Amino acid sequence: MTTSPASGPGTAAAPPSGGGRARRLSGVRLQEYALVLVVIALFVAGSILKPDSFPTWDNVRNMLTQASVVGVLAIGMTFVIATAGIDLSVGSMVAAAGMFGGVLVDPEGSTLLFVFGALAFATALGSINAIAVAYGRVVPFIATLAMFSIARGIALLLNDKLPVGLLELNGGSFGDPAPFSLMWFGTGRILGIPVSVYVFLGVVVAGWLVLNRTRYGRYVVAVGGNREAARIAGVPVRRTILSVYVLSGLLAGVAAVLLCARLGSASPVSGNLYELDAIGAVVIGGTSLAGGRATIVGTFLGVLTFALIFSLMTQLDLSTEVQQVVKGAIVLGAVLIQRPEARL
Amino acid sequence: MAPVLEVRGLVKEYPGVKALKGVDFAVERGEVHCLLGPNGAGKSTLIKCVSGAVAPTAGEILLDGDPLPVGDPSASLRRGVATIYQELDLVDELTVAQSVFLAHEPRRGPFLDLERMRRDAAALLARLGHEAIDPRTKVRELRPAAQQVVSIARALSHDVRLLIMDEPSAILDDGEIETLFGVVRRLTADGVSVVYISHRLDEIRRIGDRVTVLTDGRTAATDLPAATPTDELVELMVGRAVEQLYPERPHASGEVVLDVRGVRRLPSVRAVSLQVRAGEVVGLGGLVGSGRTELLRLIYGLDAPQAGEVRVGGRRLPPGRPDRAIAAGLGLAPEDRKSQGLLLDWSLTKNVSLADLGRFERGLLSVRAERAAAREQLQRLRTVPADAERAVRELSGGNQQKVVLARWLLRSCRVLLLDEPTRGVDVATKAELYRVIGDLAAAGVAVLVVSSELGELVGICSRILVMREGETVFEVDGERASERELLRHAVAPTETADLIEEVT
Numbered sequence: 001m002t003t004s005p006a007s008g009p010g011t012a013a014a015p016p017s018g019g020g021r022a023r024r025l026s027g028v029r030l031q032e033y034a035l036v037l038v039v040i041a042l043f044v045a046g047s048i049l050k051p052d053s054f055p056t057w058d059n060v061r062n063m064l065t066q067a068s069v070v071g072v073l074a075i076g077m078t079f080v081i082a083t084a085g086i087d088l089s090v091g092s093m094v095a096a097a098g099m100f101g102g103v104l105v106d107p108e109g110s111t112l113l114f115v116f117g118a119l120a121f122a123t124a125l126g127s128i129n130a131i132a133v134a135y136g137r138v139v140p141f142i143a144t145l146a147m148f149s150i151a152r153g154i155a156l157l158l159n160d161k162l163p164v165g166l167l168e169l170n171g172g173s174f175g176d177p178a179p180f181s182l183m184w185f186g187t188g189r190i191l192g193i194p195v196s197v198y199v200f201l202g203v204v205v206a207g208w209l210v211l212n213r214t215r216y217g218r219y220v221v222a223v224g225g226n227r228e229a230a231r232i233a234g235v236p237v238r239r240t241i242l243s244v245y246v247l248s249g250l251l252a253g254v255a256a257v258l259l260c261a262r263l264g265s266a267s268p269v270s271g272n273l274y275e276l277d278a279i280g281a282v283v284i285g286g287t288s289l290a291g292g293r294a295t296i297v298g299t300f301l302g303v304l305t306f307a308l309i310f311s312l313m314t315q316l317d318l319s320t321e322v323q324q325v326v327k328g329a330i331v332l333g334a335v336l337i338q339r340p341e342a343r344l
Numbered sequence: 345m346a347p348v349l350e351v352r353g354l355v356k357e358y359p360g361v362k363a364l365k366g367v368d369f370a371v372e373r374g375e376v377h378c379l380l381g382p383n384g385a386g387k388s389t390l391i392k393c394v395s396g397a398v399a400p401t402a403g404e405i406l407l408d409g410d411p412l413p414v415g416d417p418s419a420s421l422r423r424g425v426a427t428i429y430q431e432l433d434l435v436d437e438l439t440v441a442q443s444v445f446l447a448h449e450p451r452r453g454p455f456l457d458l459e460r461m462r463r464d465a466a467a468l469l470a471r472l473g474h475e476a477i478d479p480r481t482k483v484r485e486l487r488p489a490a491q492q493v494v495s496i497a498r499a500l501s502h503d504v505r506l507l508i509m510d511e512p513s514a515i516l517d518d519g520e521i522e523t524l525f526g527v528v529r530r531l532t533a534d535g536v537s538v539v540y541i542s543h544r545l546d547e548i549r550r551i552g553d554r555v556t557v558l559t560d561g562r563t564a565a566t567d568l569p570a571a572t573p574t575d576e577l578v579e580l581m582v583g584r585a586v587e588q589l590y591p592e593r594p595h596a597s598g599e600v601v602l603d604v605r606g607v608r609r610l611p612s613v614r615a616v617s618l619q620v621r622a623g624e625v626v627g628l629g630g631l632v633g634s635g636r637t638e639l640l641r642l643i644y645g646l647d648a649p650q651a652g653e654v655r656v657g658g659r660r661l662p663p664g665r666p667d668r669a670i671a672a673g674l675g676l677a678p679e680d681r682k683s684q685g686l687l688l689d690w691s692l693t694k695n696v697s698l699a700d701l702g703r704f705e706r707g708l709l710s711v712r713a714e715r716a717a718a719r720e721q722l723q724r725l726r727t728v729p730a731d732a733e734r735a736v737r738e739l740s741g742g743n744q745q746k747v748v749l750a751r752w753l754l755r756s757c758r759v760l761l762l763d764e765p766t767r768g769v770d771v772a773t774k775a776e777l778y779r780v781i782g783d784l785a786a787a788g789v790a791v792l793v794v795s796s797e798l799g800e801l802v803g804i805c806s807r808i809l810v811m812r813e814g815e816t817v818f819e820v821d822g823e824r825a826s827e828r829e830l831l832r833h834a835v836a837p838t839e840t841a842d843l844i845e846e847v848t
Contacts, residue, residue, distance in 0.1 A: 213708040215701040222698060225687040231646065232678055232685065233698040233751065234670035292689055 031286035035301035042308040050315045059311065061194060065186075065262065067307035068200035069094075069255045071300070073278040075207040076251035078299045079244045081282050082211070084224040084291025085140035087248045089129060090255070090278055092151035094271030097122035097256035099155045102164030102266035111170040111182045118260070119253035125151055126249015134242035144245075148275070155268040167264035174264065186261030196258045203254065208296040220244060224291025273324075280331040281306055289335065306330075346409030348373050348537045349394065349425075349506055354403035356389050363389040364400070365561035371506065376528060376538045378548045378570065381558035382581050382770035387541055390558070391508050394539075395427040396420035407506070426499030427508040430515070430768070432491050434483045441465040441479035444498045468497040471534075472527045487633055489520035496527060507531060508539040513547060514768055517631040517796040518827075519835050525551050543770055545574045546799065557581055582772045589775050590803035591782035593822055598622025601673075601790040602759045604643055607652035612638035614814035615652065620759065620790040625781060627805035627822070628794045630834045635814040636794040637679055640761045643792075644676045645669040656759060670699055675752030677745065679763040679794075685748045688737040692727070693718040695736050696750045721750035725780060742766075742773030749780060760784060762793045766800060778804050798827040798834075810834050 046054035053059060073090045080087045101118035125147060132143040167173065172183030179188065188195045211217035219240045222230040231237050255274075260266045283289065284305055285298025309330070313323050347370040356364040364386045371377045381387050392398045394405055399415025406412065413419040434443050441458075442449075444465045450457045465479040474493050483491060492512060499507055509528075513521045528538055528551055540552060548555060552570035556563060557580045564580050602620040607613060612635040620626045628636050641647045643654050648664035655661070656672045666676075678684035686695050696718035697704065704714045719732050725746040729739070736747055745765060752760055762781070766774045781804060785791050795801050801808050802825045810818040810833040818833035 209708060213711070215705050215709065218694070218698065218701055218709070222687060222690075225689060226683070228684045229687055230698070231666055232644075232676055234667045235698070236667055292687065 032295065032298050032301060035285065035298060035305060039301060039304050039308065042305065042312065046308065046312045046315070049312070053315055054312070057192075061192075061197075063307045063311045064197045064200070065194045066311075067303050068194075068196040069259045069262075070274055070277045070281065070306070071200045071303040072203050072251050072255045072258065073248075073274055074281040074299050074303050075203050075296065076244075076248035077275075077278040077282045078207065078285075078287055078294055078296055079211065079220055080140070080248050081279070081287050081289060082220050082224045082291060082294035083241055083244050084289075085133065085241070085244065086144060086279070086289075087129065087245065088141065088144040088275050089125070089147035089151055090248060090252045091271040091274035091276075092148050092155065093122050093125050093249060093252035094256045094259060094274060095155035095266075095268055096125060096151040096158070097253045098260045098266035098270060099158040099164065099268050101256070102166055102260070103158050105166070105169060106159075106164050109169070111172075111180060111185075114166065114169060114182060114260075115257050118256045119250060122253030122256060123246060123250045126246045126252065129249065130242045130245035133245055134238045140245075152268075159268065161268055163265045163267040165265050166260055172264070182257075182261045183264060184261070185257060186259075186263070196262065199254065199258060203251065204296060204300050211294060211296050216240075216243075221292060221294050224288075224294070226292065276327065276331065277306060280327065280334070283331060284334040346406070347371055348408060349539075350404075350406040350409075351390070351394070352404040352406070354390065354393060354405065355401045356386075356393060356398065357401045363561055364393070364403075366403070366563070367558065367561070368563050369556040369566045371537045371539060372554075373537055374532045374535045375553040376532055376540050376551055378552040378555045379539055379541045379558065380545075380548070380555060380577060380581055381564075382772060385558040385581075386561040387558055388510070389561075391427060391510060391539070391541070394420065395425060395508060421502055424503060424505035425508070426502055426504040426506070428492065428495050428499060428510065428512060430511045432488070432495050432515075434491055434494060436482070436484040438483055439479065440469075440477060440481050440483065440486070440494050440497075443483055443494055444468060444479075444501050446498065448501070464501070465497065468500050469493070471500065471530065472497060473530060474527075488515045489523065489632070492516070492524065493527065496531075500531075504536060506537045506539065508541075510541045511543065511768060512540070513542055513544060515632070517834070518798060518831055519631055521547065543768065543774075544797070545577055545771070548577070578771055581770070589771070589778065591779045593804070594623055594625050594782055594785035594806050596621035596624030596806055598624075598788060598790075601657055602643070602792065603655040603658075604639075605653050605655070607639070607642050607649045607654065609638065609642055609647060609649050610814075612814055613642060613649075616811075616814070616816055617652075618792075618809060618816060620792050622758070622788045622790050623785050624806045625785045625791040625793060625804055625822075627801035627808040628792060628811060629796075629798055629801050629808055629830050630811035632796060634811040634834065636811050637763055638814075639811070640676065640763055640792070640794060643669075644674055644761055646676075670755070670757075673755075673758035674761065675699070675755060675757035675759070676761045677748045677752070677763060677765055679767070681741065681744050681748060686736050686744060689735055691734060692722060692732040692736055692739075692747055692750075695747050696721060696732075696754055699751050700755045717754060718750065721753045722747070724753065725750055726776065740773075742769040742777070745769065745777060746780075749777075753784075757789065759790045759792070762791065764795055765793065766795070766797070774800075798830045801825070801830070802827055 077087060097118040100121035101114040104117040105114045129144050129147050132138040133140050166182050170181035171178035172181035177183035177188050185195050190198065219235045222235050223237050223240045227237055259270060281302035282299050285295055285302035287294045287298060310323060349371040351367055351369050354364050354367040367390055379387055393400045396415060396417035396419060404411060407423050412423060441461045445461050450460045462479045469475060469477050472493055477490055477493060483494065512524055516524060532538060549570055555568040555570055555572060556566040557577065558564060559581060598621050600619045601622050604616060604618045606615050606617055608615045616639055630636050642649045645661060645664055645666040645668065653660050656674060659672060661672055662668050682688060693715050697714045701709065704710050715732065722732055727743050727746040736744060766777055781791055805822040807822055808820050808825050808830065809816045810830055812834055
């Protein structure tokens with residue numbers, strides 16, 4: 001089992017169950033490989049069931065564009081869950097951020113002002129979560145459940161329950177939006193790939209680097225794995241916890257921009273149940289709800305899995321109600337197959 | 345008459361590992377049978393087999409000459425086998441009476457018979473000589489020693505005939521161990537047999553009747569008399585003689601590095617001042633609950649003191665800021681490695697580097713540099729396994745402690761605070777840890793060691809302080825210290841007389 005030459009009895013190796021645990025250490029890897037197979041299998045299944053409409057460039061582009069909104073949220077959620085927290089308010093924050101930006105540029109304004117307003121407002125809402133959890137010591141579930149309600153209420157109040165049209169901001173249109181118009185972020189393309197997909201992929205890559213290749217990322221996972229041990233090793237525990245909720249808010253702002261830019265308007269009822277999609281993607285990906293183990297690659301694959309399943313169900317003419325049942329069942333199933341100690 | 349417990353040719357294989365390769369031993373009625381062996385020798389697996397927690401691959405377990413059903417904990421319990429684990433499995437929020445009768449509560453019709461529960465619990469506690477524990481107290485409010493008594497009372501509530509105790513003394517100080525021995529003697533006088541597991545060889549002579557030594561999953565020797573000389577037992581366990589348990593005693597020559605002035609946090613710490621010089625190993629003895637661990641937490645900034653200050657190299661540390669303490673050169677190996685020292689699912693490398701990630705960060709972390717640096721420190725401490733990418737959870741206690749130490753070696757810290765550094769560690773690894781502590785001191789590190797093993801403090805410290813009720817009450821040069829004298833100062837004056845009588 002060991003290759004060390006120093007094998008006095010005192011240094012005798014691991015407890016009996018060592019072999020099994022060694023394999024488990026790579027559990028995250030395994031789950032990632034398994035998910036790659038799931039994504040491929042779903043694509044193949046779709047191509048067989050709907051050979052004319054599923055394996056087309058248009059459909060792939062569509063799926064990715066739609067996935068980018070929840071995908072951005074899921075990356076933020078991965079950081080939150082890595083600290084053994086949860087953010088139930090991201091869907092409501094998307095709506096509130098979009099409405100805030102919308103009201104800011106109505107009747108006139110610029111894309112820049114909208115983006116700035118949406119990001120700032122979502123970050124502010126996320127900061128309230130952050131302070132409540134890190135300094136008020138409110139359980140994350142309750143703090144963000146309260147924000148779930150508050151942010152949705154604000155979204156409805158901002159324009160008297162009405163949506164705000166954003167179609168023409170900086171020369172936007174559905175057909176061929178001018179570069180850097182708001183619509184360009186949602187439907188514009190560079191080299192045939194939608195701008196929103198670039199944004200999503202950019203967030204994924206940045207998220208991976210931060211989580212795996214910075215001190216901060218290591219701290220995030222350490223805090224979730226063992227808060228007391230992290231503190232004794234000098235990790236600034238409160239600041240780390242604070243930061244993930246702020247980050248989740250900021251990314252909700254990014255998601256709001258992508259969503260409004262695709263729809264050409266901000267709606268107070270948008271973003272409904274996005275938190276479930278985001279949490280679902282993170283959990284399918286293999287990040288532990290108990291904290292201490294997180295994977296951005298897994299989350300990315302989880303987002304793709306969800307996107308494929310819904311595209312397929314839509315093409316098979318399954319109603320949104322059915323889709324909702326399936327969505328919940330997948331999340332439940334994903335948690336059940338996680339190894340026991342990774343559950344809450 | 346058949347022995348109470350007889351184990352014949354017991355083998356247990358886990359996937360890829362053979363934990364037990366053939367163990368034989370027998371326990372007679374009313375005896376204290378000590379089980380010795382280095383970490384990883386298979387002691388835990390053996391008691392799990394007997395208590396039914398796991399099923400052996402081959403071999404027989406006989407109770408009074410009848411085979412015991414394997415892998416069935418409730419059958420073992422019904423036949424009168426109970427186990428007190430090192431980590432007590434009590435529910436903090438339950439009362440003592442509820443804990444004793446957990447899952448087999450006496451009833452009257454469909455309702456709990458609370459009155460009988462209290463009465464019977466009190467009777468069991470009295471049988472153990474602990475009438476002072478009120479059955480209505482919550483477990484949370486009891487000290488670890490009293491919680492252990494509650495665990496034993498729970499075992500007795502099952503009409504136990506064989507009690508297995510896995511390192512019961514690890515969480516106790518010397519005074520409390522004597523109380524535990526009193527309990528054990530009462531049990532054996534009643535005809536109960538006890539299997540007693542401990543790393544503290546001195547205890548065996550005091551409480552044991554016979555000894556079985558396990559090494560590498562086999563019985564190395566059995567039916568040894570408890571009076572077997574320590575050297576002989578160590579040699580059986582280690583397979584060679586340990587020439588020297590303690591390294592050369594360090595003598596401080598450097599300047600004062602750690603200066604603690606009048607630190608207070610009631611109720612556990614009342615105005616403590618102490619100094620540790622570079623190259624010095626200062627021991628902090630005392631009973632469990634005398635405020636030693638709490639003092640370390642104050643020095644390290646895990647708690648903020650109500651008064652007083654801590655200076656490192658002349659500079660005052662901000663209170664309640666472990667990160668700043670670490671930046672100033674402090675390191676802490678906490679009392680409970682598993683829950684406070686380590687991230688068990690993380691690799692050795694990541695556990696070692698956590699306190700010093702800044703040095704690998706040039707924009708992004710250099711994972712390669714991190715691995716190399718961690719490996720260097722782990723090899724320096726001869727940590728096993730050599731593969732630093734495995735999960736720390738897989739390591740034995742001694743090697744886990746080395747991972748914690750490697751973390752502070754990596755940082756080249758100036759002051760090292762060690763809380764019970766050798767708890768649950770076998771004698772050979774203990775000798776290695778003592779050597780590491782000695783080497784660190786020789787390299788100019790100021791070391792402050794808390795330990796409940798007074799012999800260990802006498803063996804390795806330049807200077808020893810004794811704490812009692814939140815204050816330092818005694819100081820002695822390591823050369824001149826004796827365990828007996830330290831213990832006399834550790835216990836309150838009123839108890840002193842009879843306790844010393846019993847111990848010596």
